[in-house]
Amino acid sequence: MPRIDIESLEDEWEEDHHLLSQRRRSDPLSQAAKDRIEDYDEGRIVAVDKGQVRVLFEGEILPARFSGAMRGTKLVVGDRVRVRPPRHETDEARIVELLARETVLLRTADDALDDERVVVANADTVAVVLAADYLDVGTRFLDRVMVAASVGGMDTVLCINKVDLVEDRSTVAEVAARYEAMGVRVEVTSAETGEGLDALAQVLTGCWTTFTGHSGVGKTSLFNRLVPEAGRAVGEIGRFGGRHTTVSARAMLIPALDAWLVDTPGVRSFGLGTLRPEELADHFPELAALDCGLDDCLHEGEPGCVLRDTTLHPARLESYRRLLAALREAA
Ligand SMILES: Nc1nc2c(ncn2[C@@H]2O[C@H](COP(=O)(O)OP(=O)(O)OP(=O)(O)O)[C@@H](O)[C@H]2O)c(=O)[nH]1
Numbered sequence: 001m002p003r004i005d006i007e008s009l010e011d012e013w014e015e016d017h018h019l020l021s022q023r024r025r026s027d028p029l030s031q032a033a034k035d036r037i038e039d040y041d042e043g044r045i046v047a048v049d050k051g052q053v054r055v056l057f058e059g060e061i062l063p064a065r066f067s068g069a070m071r072g073t074k075l076v077v078g079d080r081v082r083v084r085p086p087r088h089e090t091d092e093a094r095i096v097e098l099l100a101r102e103t104v105l106l107r108t109a110d111d112a113l114d115d116e117r118v119v120v121a122n123a124d125t126v127a128v129v130l131a132a133d134y135l136d137v138g139t140r141f142l143d144r145v146m147v148a149a150s151v152g153g154m155d156t157v158l159c160i161n162k163v164d165l166v167e168d169r170s171t172v173a174e175v176a177a178r179y180e181a182m183g184v185r186v187e188v189t190s191a192e193t194g195e196g197l198d199a200l201a202q203v204l205t206g207c208w209t210t211f212t213g214h215s216g217v218g219k220t221s222l223f224n225r226l227v228p229e230a231g232r233a234v235g236e237i238g239r240f241g242g243r244h245t246t247v248s249a250r251a252m253l254i255p256a257l258d259a260w261l262v263d264t265p266g267v268r269s270f271g272l273g274t275l276r277p278e279e280l281a282d283h284f285p286e287l288a289a290l291d292c293g294l295d296d297c298l299h300e301g302e303p304g305c306v307l308r309d310t311t312l313h314p315a316r317l318e319s320y321r322r323l324l325a326a327l328r329e330a331a
């Protein structure tokens with residue numbers, strides 16, 4: 001499998017985006033044109049590359065261009081849009097309007113919440129894949145993604161993969177229980193032996209799920225097991241090449257499950273938007289449930305803070321403190 005230079009791909013992505021923004025136009029639309037737009041049916045963006053998109057429209061994946069009025073709008077995978085269908089054989093579909101986003105996943109840490117930072121819109125779930133033999137490092141990453149998912153309005157699912165590699169499963173069980181207690185759904189899997197894959201498939205059914213996880217945890221292997229026809233599904237958006245040749249996200253359908261899996265290559269961490277330090281606790285389920293009775297308490301051991309009397313898992317407390325420090329620095 002060819003290795004890619006993520007830094008240079010990200011630079012390229014930024015350049016493309018810059019070019020697109022320079023073409024920004026702001027022609028006001030006539031009322032008649034607005035009325036026409038409202039008549040068009042909805043589609044869903046399934047791939048974005050260099051300002052070109054593919055849209056799922058009436059069961060088909062079509063290449064599409066932006067209408068003039070859409071210039072300067074950055075579309076992302078998962079966006080709901082209105083589509084003017086192709087009018088003749090050599091015509092392309094046109095995206096005429098972006099509809100409001102219900103959820104967002106942001107790229108990069110601690111940035112302002114703006115369109116340029118959205119990598120995926122309207123996904124239901126973020127699935128974090130961790131390797132069973134690497135849970136210490138993994139849970140720190142998971143804790144950040146859980147906050148990003150919560151800020152963006154999505155649920156988190158934890159997938160502990162490579163469970164065939166650990167003999168003693170007590171750590172896996174402890175981590176699973178820790179997160180289940182917070183209301184996170186946990187699936188324990190092996191892409192090698194097939195363990196847990198049916199349960200994972202169930203979680204994905206009928207949803208748009210964004211997969212994330214460090215390199216080597218087994219995301220591709222899980223995809224390949226879940227989507228035996230992955231080659232074909234990818235082929236449908238073939239112009240964008242294999243998964244390592246595109247820098248934006250794209251979605252793949254598992255037809256049998258009506259599940260869309262979103263791949264976000266080149267995104268190394270997820271941003272927390274414009275979250276203020278005093279809001280962080282709202283996105284830690286164990287802390288959100290606490291009521292200190294103190295205004296804007298950061299739960300750092302202030303006199304009277306209930307955290308003093310609460311047994312928060314030490315690893316979660318450490319994650320909380322680290323993210324708090326990061327948010328303070330960004331503020
Ligand atoms: N033993 C074992 N090996 C696995 C499992 N899942 C994946 N692997 C192996 O781990 C290595 C990395 O797997 P990938 O699926 O490429 O991991 P990835 O998360 O897609 O990695 P990137 O593409 O770099 O982000 C490969 O050699 C896989 O065969 C598993 O459940 N058990």
Ligand SMILES: [Zn+2]
Binds near residue numbers: 306
């Ligand atoms: Zn407090």
